[in-house]
Amino acid sequence: MTQSAVSFQRVVPPSADGGRKAALPIDERPYHHGDLSRALVAAGRRILEAEGPDALSLRAVAREAGVSPAAPYHHFKDKGELLAAVAAEGWDELGAAIAKARAGAPDPAAAITEIGVAYVVFARRNPALYRIMYRSACDKETMPDHAKAEDSGWGHVAETLVAGGMDPADVQEMLLTQIAAWCTAHGVAEMAGFKEFEPVKEALGGEEAFVRAVLRHVGIMSGRRNAN
Amino acid sequence: MTQSAVSFQRVVPPSADGGRKAALPIDERPYHHGDLSRALVAAGRRILEAEGPDALSLRAVAREAGVSPAAPYHHFKDKGELLAAVAAEGWDELGAAIAKARAGAPDPAAAITEIGVAYVVFARRNPALYRIMYRSACDKETMPDHAKAEDSGWGHVAETLVAGGMDPADVQEMLLTQIAAWCTAHGVAEMAGFKEFEPVKEALGGEEAFVRAVLRHVGIMSGRRNAN
DNA sequence: GCACGTATCTAAGCGGTGTCAAGATCATCT
DNA sequence: AGATGATCTTGACACCGCTTAGATACGTGC
Numbered sequence: 001m002t003q004s005a006v007s008f009q010r011v012v013p014p015s016a017d018g019g020r021k022a023a024l025p026i027d028e029r030p031y032h033h034g035d036l037s038r039a040l041v042a043a044g045r046r047i048l049e050a051e052g053p054d055a056l057s058l059r060a061v062a063r064e065a066g067v068s069p070a071a072p073y074h075h076f077k078d079k080g081e082l083l084a085a086v087a088a089e090g091w092d093e094l095g096a097a098i099a100k101a102r103a104g105a106p107d108p109a110a111a112i113t114e115i116g117v118a119y120v121v122f123a124r125r126n127p128a129l130y131r132i133m134y135r136s137a138c139d140k141e142t143m144p145d146h147a148k149a150e151d152s153g154w155g156h157v158a159e160t161l162v163a164g165g166m167d168p169a170d171v172q173e174m175l176l177t178q179i180a181a182w183c184t185a186h187g188v189a190e191m192a193g194f195k196e197f198e199p200v201k202e203a204l205g206g207e208e209a210f211v212r213a214v215l216r217h218v219g220i221m222s223g224r225r226n227a228n
Numbered sequence: 229m230t231q232s233a234v235s236f237q238r239v240v241p242p243s244a245d246g247g248r249k250a251a252l253p254i255d256e257r258p259y260h261h262g263d264l265s266r267a268l269v270a271a272g273r274r275i276l277e278a279e280g281p282d283a284l285s286l287r288a289v290a291r292e293a294g295v296s297p298a299a300p301y302h303h304f305k306d307k308g309e310l311l312a313a314v315a316a317e318g319w320d321e322l323g324a325a326i327a328k329a330r331a332g333a334p335d336p337a338a339a340i341t342e343i344g345v346a347y348v349v350f351a352r353r354n355p356a357l358y359r360i361m362y363r364s365a366c367d368k369e370t371m372p373d374h375a376k377a378e379d380s381g382w383g384h385v386a387e388t389l390v391a392g393g394m395d396p397a398d399v400q401e402m403l404l405t406q407i408a409a410w411c412t413a414h415g416v417a418e419m420a421g422f423k424e425f426e427p428v429k430e431a432l433g434g435e436e437a438f439v440r441a442v443l444r445h446v447g448i449m450s451g452r453r454n455a456n
Numbered sequence: 457g458c459a460c461g462t463a464t465c466t467a468a469g470c471g472g473t474g475t476c477a478a479g480a481t482c483a484t485c486t
Numbered sequence: 487a488g489a490t491g492a493t494c495t496t497g498a499c500a501c502c503g504c505t506t507a508g509a510t511a512c513g514t515g516c
Contacts, residue, residue: 183415
C-alpha cells in the first residue's frame with residue numbers, strides 16, 4: 001500500500017485508547033476499524049472489570065468497541081471464541097505473575113508456596129477474568145493451551161519440583177503433585193473470599209497471609225513424605 | 229381446610245411425575261398447580277441432567293412444568309433464587325453422600341480420604357448440578373447454608389478431624405485444615421475430567437483410584453505434621 | 457491510475473431470554 | 487354469598503446470540 005493513501009482511521013492509533021471509538025462523532029468513524037479483534041478483546045476486559053462476567057455479552061463488547069453487533073463474527077467464530085481470547089490473555093498474565101513469584105523465592109520449597117500465593121492473588125484481583133479463564137477450560141475439559149505452555153504456571157511448577165529433587169522420570173508422582181498443587185490453588189482462589197473465613201484472615205493479618213497459611217498447610221513439597 | 233373441598237388438581241399427585249403436567253390435555257390442566265415450587269425445582273434438575281447448565285432457563289423450567297413463563301415469579305424472586313433452590317437440593321444430597329462415605333471408613337484418617345472421594349465422585353456424576361451449586365456460592369462469596377449445616381460435608385470434616393485427635397478449641401488449625409481439604413476436593417472435582425490426566429487415570433486403574441491418589445497425596449490428616 | 461476480488465463492516469431480522477404489569481381464576485375466610 | 491388474597495396467564499419490553507444480505511474500503515494486479 002502506498003503512503004499517499006494513508007487512511008484516516010489511523011489518526012487515532014488503535015492502541016492509544018484500547019480500540020474505543022464510540023466517542024468519535026459518527027461521521028468521523030471509519031468504516032473499517034483497523035485492529036478490531038484486538039480492540040474487541042480489550043473491550044471485553046474493560047467490561048469484565050467494570051461490570052462483571054454476566055455483563056460480558058457479544059453485543060456489549062461490540063458497543064464498547066464502537067462497532068455493529070455483527071462485526072465480531074468476522075473475527076471470532078462465536079461468543080465462546082471471543083471469551084477464549086480474553087481468557088488466553090489472562091492465562092498469559094497469570095503465567096508471568098507466577099514466573100515472577102518463582103524467581104523471587106530463595107529455594108524450591110518456598111517457590112512452590114510463592115507460586116501458589118501468586119496464583120491466588122491474581123485470581124482474587126481479577127475475579128471476573130479468572131472465572132472466564134476457568135469456565136472455558138472446564139467446558140472443554142482440557143487445560144488451556146496458554147496454561148500448559150512452557151512459561152506458564154504448570155510448567156513452572158514442574159520445573160520447581162525437579163529443582164527440588166523430584167525425579168522427572170517418575171511421571172506419575174510428578175503429575176499427582178502438580179495436580180494436587182493446582183487443585184489446592186484453584187480451590188483457595190475460589191473460596192478465599194468467603195465471609196466465613198474473615199476471622200481467620202484478620203487473625204493472620206490479611207488475606208495474603210491467610211492464603212499462605214492454607215497453602216503451607218497442604219504443604220506440597222515441604223519436606224514431608226506421604227504415607228501412601 | 230375441609231376435606232369436602234378436595235381439589236381436582238390432586239387427581240395426579242405432584243410427586244408421581246415430578247410435577248410435570250404438560251402431557252395432560254390442555255382443558256384438564258388445573259389453573260392452579262398445587263405444588264409448583266417443588267415442581268419447578270424438579271423440572272430444573274431434569275433439564276440440568278438432560279441438557280446441561282446452559283439450557284437451564286427460567287422459561288424452559290416453566291415449560292417443563294407445564295406452566296406459563298411468568299408463573300415462577302410467584303414462587304421465586306428471580307432466576308437466581310430458583311437456581312439456589314436447585315443447588316440447595318444438591319448440597320443436601322452431597323451431604324448425605326459424604327455422611328455415608330464417612331460411616332463406612334474404619335478410622336478418621338481413612339474417613340477424610342473417603343469423604344473427599346465421595347465429594348469428587350458426586351461432582352463428577354452430577355457435573356451440571358455441581359456447577360450450579362458452586363456458582364451460586366461463589367457469586368455470594370459465602371458458603372451455602374446447606375453446605376455448612378451440621379449434617380453436611382463441612383460438618384462431617386470437622387467431626388472427623390476432632391475424632392482424629394485435633395483440638396476443636398484450636399479454631400485456626402481446624403479451619404485451615406478444613407479449608408485445605410475442601411479446596412483440594414473442589415479443585416480435583418473440577419479438573420479430574422481433564423484429558424491430560426487420562427494416562428495417569430489408566431495407570432492407576434480408573435478415575436476413582438486416580439482421585440484417591442491425588443487426595444492421599446495431599447494427605448490431610450495422614451499422620452504427617454506441617455513444618456509451618 | 458484503474459478495476460477487481462476480498463476482507464471488513466452494517467442493517468435487518470430470527471428465535472430465545474429474564475422480567476414486569478395487568479388481568480383472569482381459584483381457594484378460603486367471614 | 488361475597489370479599490380477599492394467592493396463584494397463574496397474557497402481553498409486552500429490552501436484551502441476547504447468531505444469520506443473511508448488502509454496503510464499503512483495502513490492496514493487489516494490470
